[in-house]
Amino acid sequence: QVQLVESGGGSVQAGGSLRLSCVASEYSYSRNCMGWFRHAPGKEREGVAGIDTGGGSTYYADSVKGRFTISQNIAKNTVYLQMDSLKPEDTAMYYCAADRGSGAYCYTRLLGFGYWGQGTQVTVSS
Numbered sequence: 001q002v003q004l005v006e007s008g009g010g011s012v013q014a015g016g017s018l019r020l021s022c023v024a025s026e027y028s029y030s031r032n033c034m035g036w037f038r039h040a041p042g043k044e045r046e047g048v049a050g051i052d053t054g055g056g057s058t059y060y061a062d063s064v065k066g067r068f069t070i071s072q073n074i075a076k077n078t079v080y081l082q083m084d085s086l087k088p089e090d091t092a093m094y095y096c097a098a099d100r101g102s103g104a105y106c107y108t109r110l111l112g113f114g115y116w117g118q119g120t121q122v123t124v125s126s
Helices: none
Strands: 002-006 009-015 018-024 032-039 046-052 058-060 068-074 078-083 093-100 120-125
Touching: 002 093, 018 032, 018 093, 018 120, 032 068, 032 078, 046 068, 046 078, 058 068
Parallel strands: 009 120
Antiparallel strands: 002 018, 018 078, 032 046, 032 093, 046 058, 068 078, 093 120
């Protein structure tokens, strides 16, 4: 079974920080690509960040570069998304996703990944 479980969402004021976590089942983690995308009401889904869990390479959307950091704890099969300097436009449901792949594929194909979590809500107030 492929399972991804997110946590860490919440409400924060603009300029604040949140850290999202995504725990993956062993099977998921072996698929090499993990990442985060978000979906806000009335907007299209947006790939936020991806990581090649084998090589450690990371990739970001231009909208979050310099503010968000994706990282991993291999021993815990966990991927994190540290979100700093949050803006109201970051408000969305954030989903963890996983699939087989490597390198830049871990971001460019993020929205087509076959495995998603249930999502965690992030709300940023001005």
